[in-house]
Amino acid sequence: MPDSGIRLSPATLPFAVTxxxxxxxxxASGEQRLLERLLAGDKGAxxxxxxxxxxxxRRYPALMRALQPRxxxxxRIGVTGPPGAGKSTLVNELTRELRKHxxxxxxxxxxxxxxxxxxxxxxxxxxxxERTIDAGVYIRSMASRGxxxxxxxxxxxxxxxxxxxxxxxAILETVGVGQAEYDVVTAADTVLVVLxxxxxxxxxxxxxxxxxxxxxxxxNKSDLPGAERLVLDLEEAVHIRATGxxxxxxxxxxxxxxxxxxxxxxxxxxxxxxxERHREWLSQGRLESMRAAKRLAHVRRVAHxxxxxxxxxxxxxxxxxxxxxxxxxxxxxxxxxLLGSILDRG
Amino acid sequence: MPDSGIRLSPATLPFAVTxxxxxxxxxASGEQRLLERLLAGDKGAxxxxxxxxxxxxRRYPALMRALQPRxxxxxRIGVTGPPGAGKSTLVNELTRELRKHxxxxxxxxxxxxxxxxxxxxxxxxxxxxERTIDAGVYIRSMASRGxxxxxxxxxxxxxxxxxxxxxxxAILETVGVGQAEYDVVTAADTVLVVLxxxxxxxxxxxxxxxxxxxxxxxxNKSDLPGAERLVLDLEEAVHIRATGxxxxxxxxxxxxxxxxxxxxxxxxxxxxxxxERHREWLSQGRLESMRAAKRLAHVRRVAHxxxxxxxxxxxxxxxxxxxxxxxxxxxxxxxxxLLGSILDRG
Numbered sequence: 216m217p218d219s220g221i222r223l224s225p226a227t228l229p230f231a232v233t234x235x236x237x238x239x240x241x242x243a244s245g246e247q248r249l250l251e252r253l254l255a256g257d258k259g260a261x262x263x264x265x266x267x268x269x270x271x272x273r274r275y276p277a278l279m280r281a282l283q284p285r286x287x288x289x290x291r292i293g294v295t296g297p298p299g300a301g302k303s304t305l306v307n308e309l310t311r312e313l314r315k316h317x318x319x320x321x322x323x324x325x326x327x328x329x330x331x332x333x334x335x336x337x338x339x340x341x342x343x344x345e346r347t348i349d350a351g352v353y354i355r356s357m358a359s360r361g362x363x364x365x366x367x368x369x370x371x372x373x374x375x376x377x378x379x380x381x382x383x384x385a386i387l388e389t390v391g392v393g394q395a396e397y398d399v400v401t402a403a404d405t406v407l408v409v410l411x412x413x414x415x416x417x418x419x420x421x422x423x424x425x426x427x428x429x430x431x432x433x434x435n436k437s438d439l440p441g442a443e444r445l446v447l448d449l450e451e452a453v454h455i456r457a458t459g460x461x462x463x464x465x466x467x468x469x470x471x472x473x474x475x476x477x478x479x480x481x482x483x484x485x486x487x488x489x490x491e492r493h494r495e496w497l498s499q500g501r502l503e504s505m506r507a508a509k510r511l512a513h514v515r516r517v518a519h520x521x522x523x524x525x526x527x528x529x530x531x532x533x534x535x536x537x538x539x540x541x542x543x544x545x546x547x548x549x550x551x552x553l554l555g556s557i558l559d560r561g
Numbered sequence: 562m563p564d565s566g567i568r569l570s571p572a573t574l575p576f577a578v579t580x581x582x583x584x585x586x587x588x589a590s591g592e593q594r595l596l597e598r599l600l601a602g603d604k605g606a607x608x609x610x611x612x613x614x615x616x617x618x619r620r621y622p623a624l625m626r627a628l629q630p631r632x633x634x635x636x637r638i639g640v641t642g643p644p645g646a647g648k649s650t651l652v653n654e655l656t657r658e659l660r661k662h663x664x665x666x667x668x669x670x671x672x673x674x675x676x677x678x679x680x681x682x683x684x685x686x687x688x689x690x691e692r693t694i695d696a697g698v699y700i701r702s703m704a705s706r707g708x709x710x711x712x713x714x715x716x717x718x719x720x721x722x723x724x725x726x727x728x729x730x731a732i733l734e735t736v737g738v739g740q741a742e743y744d745v746v747t748a749a750d751t752v753l754v755v756l757x758x759x760x761x762x763x764x765x766x767x768x769x770x771x772x773x774x775x776x777x778x779x780x781n782k783s784d785l786p787g788a789e790r791l792v793l794d795l796e797e798a799v800h801i802r803a804t805g806x807x808x809x810x811x812x813x814x815x816x817x818x819x820x821x822x823x824x825x826x827x828x829x830x831x832x833x834x835x836x837e838r839h840r841e842w843l844s845q846g847r848l849e850s851m852r853a854a855k856r857l858a859h860v861r862r863v864a865h866x867x868x869x870x871x872x873x874x875x876x877x878x879x880x881x882x883x884x885x886x887x888x889x890x891x892x893x894x895x896x897x898x899l900l901g902s903i904l905d906r907g
Contacts, residue, residue: 276893283891314699373891395741507883510892514882515873517896525904527861536860537853545629546721546856547622550863557903558871 221254223281246274249310250281253380257352259538261321261380268372271365271520275372287506289321289378289385290494293403295396295428300409301435305477305486306388306493312483313384314351321353321377322386325370325399353377367398374402398516401428402503405493407486409433413439426452429470431489437474437482446472449482451462468496474482524554567600569593569627580645584652588707592620596627599726602684607726617711617866620668621718628725633852635667635724638839639749640734641742641774646755647781651823651832652734656698659830665697667723671716671745686811699723713744735866743864747774748855749889750848751839753832754816755779756795758787772798775816777835783820783828792818796798814842872899 223246235398252260267275292309294302303324310320356369377385387403389396400406408429426432432453434446449472471489475482497505527533532553539549569592598606611680613621638655640648649670656666703716716733722897723731735742746752754775772778778799795818817835821828844853873879878899885895 229904276891276897277890280894363735389719426586507886510886511879511882514886514892514895515869517892518872518878518899519865519869521896521900523861523865525900526864526868530904532864533857536857540853540856540860543629545622545625546863548626549860550867551622553864553873554867 219280220549221285223250223277233485246278250278251280252433253278256350256381258350261353261376262355264376264380265357265373267378269357269369271369275376279372279375279379285379285381286375287378289382290405290490291372291374291378291385291387291403292490294386294388294409295400296404296409296433298390301477302388302409302412304391305407305409305433305435305475306386308477308480308483309386309486310352311480312380312487314349317351318383319351319353319381320384320386321380321382322388323353323370323373323377324354324356324388324390325366325396326356326358326390326464338481353380353382365516365520367402368513368520370399371402394512397428402513403492404497404506404512405430407431407433407436407490410445412439412445413435421478425477426470430468430493431486432470432472433470433486435477437476442474446474452530466501468493567596567597567627567631569623574661581866592624594627596624599624599628602696602727604696607699607722608701610722610726611703611719615703615715617715617870621722625718625721625725631725631727632721633724635720635731636751637720637724637731637733637749639746639752639834640732640755641746641752642755642779644736646757647823648734648736651753651779651781651821652732653831654823654826654829655732655835658833659824660695660697663697664729665727666730666732667699667720667726667728668701668734669711669716669719669723670700670702670734670736671742672702672736685794694796699726699728711862711866713748714859714866716745717748717859736776743774749835750843750852751776753777753836755780755781756791757782758785758791772816776814776839777832778816778818779832780818780820781823783822784825788820792820797870800838812847872903 223244249260249263253264264275264278266272271398294306296302306322306324310322313320355373357366357373374385374387387399389399406428408431410432411434426449432449433437434442434449436442453470453472471492473482473485473489475486476482527536536549539552540546544552569590595606601611610621610624612618613624640652642648652668652670659666675763701719703712703719720731720733732744736747751806752774754777756778757780772795778795780788780795782788793841799816799818817838819828819831819835821832823829855880873882881899882895885898
């Protein structure tokens with residue numbers, strides 16, 4: 216394997232990196248080998264790095280420090296919408312289409328609702344298996360690990376790993392439309408909201424709010440009755456938003472509405488054309504400030520997870536909180552007491 | 562108005578409480594008057610206190626410190642399930658039923674998905690208007706305020722306010738089934754998961770996971786075809802979980818499956834009977850440890866929000882992170898640098 220020229224720098228993190236591989240190996244460590252494999256296009260190496268991201272393993276930041284200069288090449292496409300809208304099929308077909316243009320595609324299927332749904336998403340992914348044989352496609356499912364799971368934090372870190380590994384497109388697909396899904400898809404550069412006709416009142420009610428997050432509105436299952444009606448409704452809603460809101464400036468993007476039928480692979484070129492148009496629009500001097508804001512949001516997410524770990528576990532805040540709560544202290548007062556121990560109150 | 566005998570203690574929080582009312586009034590402050598009104602059953606006072614909780618206004622902890630000894634009287638009922646299962650109607654009818662037994666009921670309808678749905682939930686609530694004329698019923702909708710919104714934090718604080726105000730039942734209803742909804746309903750003492758027949762594959766797929774969170778499984782719309790089939794499927798799934806899992810102990814609660822038709826008010830007595838049975842089961846020495854664990858989870862939520870505010874806003878972490886990110890530093894390294902400024906790394 217050719218040498219990438221990228222070297223893992225010595226750990227400068229203020230905590231010791233104690234992992235089986237780093238403690239038992241020399242300079243040509245397991246992590247350095249993984250780095251070389253990742254850069255050579257080895258999907259197993261990418262899978263390992265993403266697992267480290269999911270588990271907040273300290274080897275993740277150690278590798279990403281070396282890979283940081285490679286970030287920002289992948290275009291990040293968020294795909295969301297209500298259950299049953301055909302998101303998985305659309306992502307599958309978009310991937311196939313992108314491969315025709317020889318673009319390497321990484322897909323993250325994120326399921327923040329997994330405390331409820333168990334392995335539902337993994338079942339959906341079986342349909343995508345055919346694509347995984349292709350060396351230019353990487354597919355990964357991620358599920359939440361519980362209430363402190365930080366699924367958006369893990370998803371964005373995984374997306375960074377896909378970016379660093381040299382994929383041209385990183386697709387972030389979410390199931391459902393809740394807060395955690397919102398956090399995930401808004402980390403993307405271009406957000407597709409996928410709807411389909413005849414899915415009932417819930418989706419109609421959702422339309423007003425969904426415009427806020429959509430860069431491209433996709434009406435999937437265009438062969439179903441009501442598709443054109445839904446397109447017109449959405450276009451009207453976009454128009455009202457474009458002309459009625461005081462907050463709107465001339466510089467704002469107006470989300471186009473595109474019809475497609477992912478099941479029969481019709482209209483996918485139109486979807487891709489709108490993604491490309493949004494990309495060009497962002498690239499006219501808007502991309503860097505948008506990405507800077509999203510990176511800052513990510514720093515906050517990482518900080519939340521690290522602070523929880525350092526303070527509640529390492530620093531013993533958990534035991535202290537238990538004792539004070541048992542003594543009848545109010546939760547906010549417990550927190551202020553804990554905060555006082557790390558913050559200088561001048 | 563009679564004096565409650567409960568006094569606001571002087572602010573012992575290490576930050577100054579600077580609000581228009583506290584700075585302009587003496588010992589008989591606006592907050593003390595609000596406290597008296599709250600304890601006299603004034604819904605406007607409760608609404609104000611909940612707004613403070615939502616906005617993380619410092620008057621909220623100041624009041625709750627005084628009210629802390631009154632907490633723990635309300636039974637907290639979480640209600641969740643997929644859109645269209647009839648949760649709002651069920652909550653409406655359960656409230657009506659509880660009122661027949663002269664129980665005061667507070668309802669919090671929490672919509673963490675509001676970044677997408679806008680005001681959908683508020684529309685649903687119109688159906689509940691009739692109940693709000695009743696002095697023994699308080700109804701409140703809460704929506705998320707964005708990605709750092711901490712909707713579960715706000716919902717639990719609001720629930721504490723309802724508890725302190727003397728309501729016998731606090732119903733936490735959520736829309737949808739994502740991570741944020743999971744955080745909200747698992748703060749309750751008894752969790753109802755509401756399903757209905759014929760709602761498609763998504764719900765079938767959800768069943769396995771949903772058992773983890775349900776204390777009572779409610780099959781609503783029992784007059785629809787497929788209701789009995791759904792009951793049998795759920796009972797089988799509960800049975801498999803009860804007998805197949807290695808993690809299960811004899812002391813575990815097995816979720817009963819109840820049929821009802823909230824629209825025609827049939828079967829509500831059965832739902833209430835199962836809530837009561839779960840309450841009795843918890844009260845046999847299990848309640849305190851369960852609630853202690855949930856209070857600790859809440860302290861963590863409050864801490865996350867306060868740490869974000871104190872560190873990123875007050876301490877200037879936001880500006881520092883922006884600068885370091887712009888210089889190409891990796892997010893995890895930015896965070897470790899920031900953590901180092903508050904943590905003693907021995």
